[in-house]
Amino acid sequence: MTAGTRTRTVPFARCHIVAEAHEAVERVLASGWLTTGPQTMAFEDEFAGRLAAREAVAVSSCTAAIELALRALRLPPGAPVFTPTLTFCGAVHAIVHSGLQPVLLDTDERTLTVDPATVAAAAGQVRPQAMIVQHMAGYPVGVAALADAAGLPAGRVVEDAAHGLGAMIGGRAVGADSAAACFSFYATKNLPIGEGGAITTTDAGLAGVLREMRQHGMSRDAWRRYGPGASWRYDVAVDGIKANFTDLQAAIGRAQLPHLPAWQRRRAEVAARYDRALATVPGVVLPPRPAGGGHAWHLYPVRITAPYPLSRDALAAALSSRGVGTSVHFIPVHHFSYFRALLGAQMCRQLPVADRVARQLLSLPMHPGLTDSDIDYVCDQIADLARTGGDPCA
């Protein structure tokens, strides 16, 4: 086999739904109750239990989870909210939809997250009223140091844990001790359901408010109005949105959840195998690893730097032609025309590290279904392109 010959296809991500989920969905369909109901309540208990969190509130997406958590803070309109610029655009839309003002923070090159010094410097210019902390790629971020740096109590931090499911910090799961940690069950995330999200919180009162807010602010959801012995009456005492979770999603999630530990172990093995093979390729910077372990390995983002002979874009194209899917996490928020217009050129000029690393970042295939030979194939292509620069005659 010559290295330049396409010999296999390694997709960037693959959504695996276990066989038990198919049967569970059939049972829910046959039950006649499809929307938020007993399956959702059971999923919330089981999800919270797995993280050792006090409460979990299941919602329609992580984006909705962030919006609900921000709205529940009851901040004045236009209040500044810190967020990394190297994040998913949906998290910043959630700030805007909550009537609040995003303030973008530059990237810490060592962790690809945000460091306390950057937060403290930004807080010296604009005092934030809340902050979003994002566990980029699955790297667990310590919330307390960032909250301190921002001058905020921990209760004003909303964690975007879309990548954080399975990450550990201080011997506890990310989300276990959070005021509000937001998870995603999107098709490519570590616990795929297809769509869905959840908020874990240590505050039972907040969980109750979020359960109303996810369903138009109604004091009783449909299960409690139409269920056994229920009354049709309800009040709307809080602002709400339509962001409930369905029993169909819950049935899939309950079937998937017991497999999460094995999937997480496989993700860690994949990362370790990539690390060993790529450590010797000049110019390939490996993903940061937290000192205490506990990475969730949602993504495996390398950086392509000199002396690697190809740019990130050229490498992505060359890998694609050899059957290897890659992606970029993320295009910084301030590179999008909507956010540039919203936030102004001034803010967008102050993010030089994000501007630089955004040209270097490349996420390699990462999912529990990867075989060792898939990983070796990806690494062989990257090493081969490093030697030849992609020149087939080299």
Ligand SMILES: *Cc1c(COP(=O)(O)O)cnc(C)c1O
């Ligand atoms: C996927 C993702 C989200 C959004 O999750 P949805 O469930 O699709 O709304 C938010 N933040 C980050 C960092 C993500 O990767």
